[in-house]
Amino acid sequence: MPQPELLPEDVLHVILQHILHDHDHDVSPTPPHFYNVADWTEAATKSQKCPQRTRTLRSLMLTSRRLYALVKPLFYRDILVPQWNIEQGKHVTWTFYQCIARDPALRDLIHSAVLNTDHFRGYDLSSPVFAGRWQLAVYESPDERGSTPGELAALMETLFFKCANLRRLTVVEFNAWNALVDEDSETGFRFRPRTSPITHLTLAKCGAKERALTSLLAWPRALQTLHYDANQSAWAFHYDEEEDEEAEWTCAAFVRALAAQKSTLTELSLTRQTPDHERMFMGPRIDLSGFARLRVLRIFxxxxxxxxxxxxxxxxxxxxxxxxxxxxxxxxxxxxxxxxxxxxxxxxxDEGAEHEGDGDGxxxxxxxxxxxxxxxxxxxxxxxxxxxxxxxxxxxxxxxxxxxxxxxxxxxxxxxxxxxxxxxxxxxxxxxxxxxxxxxxxxxxxx
Incomplete structure (x- = not known):
């Protein structure tokens, strides 16, 4: 029998597909209902369990150079970067940044991505973006928390919006307070709206305020589907209502932020985090009457x-x-x-009352x-x-x-x-x- 790496490429592809198929679950699992998608996604980014498919792919990549070249596009095609690795004691997202810095071509292999950005708190990006010398600073105090708009924007573009083939992006806990700046001298970043190829975007547990949300939603050139899960308490947290007109989350603010995608959006899911009854109160209803392309609406x-x-x-x-x-x-x-x-x-x-029905109860x-x-x-x-x-x-x-x-x-x-x-x-x-x-x-x- 010939060695596996000596087989024709098309035969190897068939073998790889067979190995990667989950034979124990031939029937695809039922996806969560739209009102549970955000919680399910957040839980996935905080899970410490590495999927068997990922472990298998990694083992195959280490087998030989030929298998590495064949498996590499499959390994990076659909990525889920967990927030934290307890065993290694480090941010997995930071490790992923370093991989991209060493080999920027990896971005072109990514077609869908799920990432938790809650720990984007402070980065020193004074060095060139791809020099591989980024320094991560994690702040413990909420008062110190938060990258500068230029640093955050450079990170967002580098990791999310420069992937030429990325179509599906899920961002968990995007809680930026300020607009992503038009230009930043520290990083050399220039914000270019409507340049990203992303067509399907999920923002889970999103506490970004209106200016930051507007910038983010302006990045895709033609967004088709959006699942926006509002973290209303994060939107208002640490703000003085008398000094900040954006202190309260409103449907109107969200609609304003979404205006850039009015001509292309066909599907919208609008949810909120499980109520903790702090800054999660009802307000005026949403007005989507101007979204003529919208066909599917899932909403609370x-x-x-x-x-x-x-x-x-x-x-x-x-x-x-x-x-x-x-x-x-x-x-x-x-x-x-x-x-x-x-x-x-x-x-x-009124248990003693008698009621006559129509046969249907x-x-x-x-x-x-x-x-x-x-x-x-x-x-x-x-x-x-x-x-x-x-x-x-x-x-x-x-x-x-x-x-x-x-x-x-x-x-x-x-x-x-x-x-x-x-x-x-x-x-x-x-x-x-x-x-x-x-x-x-x-x-x-x-x-």
Whole structure:
């Protein structure tokens, strides 16, 4: 039998694909729901477990020069750089910087990347960017924390936006306070908006303020999909509200920051971190009516409706929307509940009352007061009048398990599809929209 490295290249590629295939999991794992993507991503960047595929690739690269050349593009194609390596006691991201500094051509092999930038706190970039002499300074005090705008911008461009083939980028904990500067004499950096080839961007646990967020979102030349997970408390943390007009996170600030991608964005997911009820309050609803290219919107109810009348939420929706998914994330504290005002809530306190239904467990007469103020009814009504001609699917997710059962699902229960009452079924049929309501949604990574 010939030595493996002596085989024809096409045969070696077949062998590599077979070795790298996960034969124990032939069926791809179910991806997390959109409201759990950010938490799942953050957990992945903080995991200390190296995937088996990565270990296998590394072993193959060390076998021979020929295998190294064949495996190298696979090894760097999809990268996930964890935040910290406890065993080695160092930032893995810093090690990755050094690899790029030694061999800048590696950037052209990267097609997708996931990185945690929480420890971008202070870098001495007085030396040339690729001289391999960067010095990392980690500050313990929050008052000392933060690279200069020029240093941070140079890092962002070097690692993220100069990769010619990078299309998918996930950045965890991008918490910059200031705009990425136009030009920086210390690093020689010059900010060039709309130059990055990135088309799919995820910002998980993002606390960057409006100026920094605007700069970051202006970098891609034609962003198609964006998942923005707002860390509202980080946006406002360490700021004096009386001195800083950007102290509070608002939907309007996010929309302003996103303006550069209005003509290309087709899919938007807008979530927030799990509520800790500090600077995470509701405000005016979002207005995406100017985003004519937007087809898919996945959003939390407090951004879609906010403090304004729910039956007016449709006014802020994109005109060419095809798919809408809405998540109710905080039933217990802020009263963000799909069934708020539902007559079944009153029945819990009136066990002796008799109610006549229509065979589906609901009474349409009772439901009228609840249904008429719901954003979903108004949306379907506007769709029936041709306001949203492309709308085909609406999915609602709520942590509630039943209208009668309070705020959360019972132990051991799983998410399930709710049987829609007649009033919703009829409205959906008249609007020609497929409607689903899922109960017992779980706000946990991987769910």
């Amino acid at each position: 109810e407090l951004f879609l409706v906010g403090v304004e009348p729910a039956d007016q939420a449709w006014r802020g929706m994109p005109p060419n929307l095809e798919v809408l998914e809405v998540f109710y994330d905080d039933a217990s504290y802020q009263g963000i509940r799909f069934f708020a005002g539902h007559p079944a809530e009153d029945r819990r306190f 609901e009474e349409d007469v009772d439901l009228e007061e609840w249904w008429k103020w719901l954003w979903l009814r108004a949306l379907l009504a506007e769709q029936g009048m041709g306001r949203f001609p492309a709308l085909k699917t609406v999915r609602v997710y709520t942590t509630e398990s039943e209208p009668e059962s309070g705020y959360g699902r019972g132990r051991g229960q799983s998410m399930r599809l709710w049987k829609l009452p007649r009033c919703i079924r009829e409205s959906a049929r008249q609007a020609a929209v497929h409607v689903e309501v899922w109960l017992g949604a779980d706000r946990s990574p991987g769910k």
